[in-house]
Amino acid sequence: MNNPLARILKPLFQRKPAPKKVIFIGIDYRCFSLAKTLLDNNKQAQQTIEITAFIDDEPWNNRTQVHGATVFSPSEISALVRKHEVALIIQIQGESIHIADNIWDGILKTKAKLITLEQDQDLATMREMVYQACLA
Template structure:
């Protein structure tokens, strides 16, 4: 009789993993689809994900919202990594965003993990790679 109550109490008080914050470079359809699917899958994920920012180099997109997340310019990436304690930067190859070499140098100094995905991968494979990279120590 006490076993179901005990297991219920364990599930009730089980601590959820702290979400890993990521930055997604790009706001095109593929970046949006990946981001939306990551957020949708969060409920059942071993390691929840929080999208801290999107990056886009078009000035008219700066400070707009995509799925409730603010879009920033590439020059702000390293500051965002530090300020928001970002664990991973996700980029999809072929994305037309131009990020200057000096900005990449600043990003490398932060020692944040970076993941570059291929455009021809399916969405489920991309999701799994993001979650696995976030789980790595």
């Protein structure tokens, strides 16, 4: 493929892979900021991210919207993973949401990966770790 025009046009016609669906455990500032960073980076990213849901155990947050995704209670996470074929569950260490062991058992039986990020990492590092987990 030595044709210069073909080299220019090929990237324009290549399809991007389907977005990887993710769920965030928590809606604190770090989760909110990382989610925004991932969504803002979708235009340049080789692998786009689609936020399926946020998980929070505060009843007043249930069914609210964050970055276009609905907030659900922890008891719903396993069903959400299966229904939406979620590829990745993201949690940031220090988040105080309690998810029962039987719910974790249900999640671990799916193909979804769980990534736990450190609270003191910068957003760029977190973003790269999420992309690496999506590609693995």
